[in-house]
Amino acid sequence: MQLFPCPFCGDRDEREFHFAAEAGKSRPDTTGAVSDAEWATYLYAQRNDKGPVREVWVHLTCAELFVLERDSVTMAVLRATPLRQDPA
Template structure:
C-alpha cells in the first residue's frame, strides 16, 4: 500500500484519497469568449509527462481538504506535497 503525505494529517494510505487531476490550472478569464474547441482543450487535454508531475489530491477519508503534490508518473512516488493555498509550483 502506498502512503500519500497529507499536509495536515501526515502520511496515510492511498485508499483515503481521491485524485483531482493536474494542479495549477487556471479557469479561463473570459469563458463566454471560448469556442467549443477551446473548451474541449481546457476540459479534456492535460499534460502527460514521464516524470515529476503536479497533481491535486483530496484527503476524502480524513480531513477532506485539497492539497497539491508532485508525483513521479514513472514510479508513482510522491516527491513533495503542500497545501493548495500555498500556491507553490515545486517540481524537484
C-alpha cells in the same frame, strides 16, 4: 498500498486519497467569450507526463485539496503542498 502525505494530517494509506486533476489548470471566465477549443482544452487536454508530475489530490477523510508532486513511474512522492499556498 502507497503512502501519501496530506499536508495537514501527514502520511496516510492511499485509499484515503483521490486524484482530482492535473495541477495548474484554471477555469476560463465563462461570463466572457470562450471558444469551443479553449473550453475543450480546459476540460480535457492533459499533460499526462511520464516521470515527475504535479497533481491536485484530495485527502478524502479531511477534505484537504493539495498539490502532490510525485513520480508517475517510480511512485516516489516528492512533495505535498496545500492548494491554497500553491503559487502556480
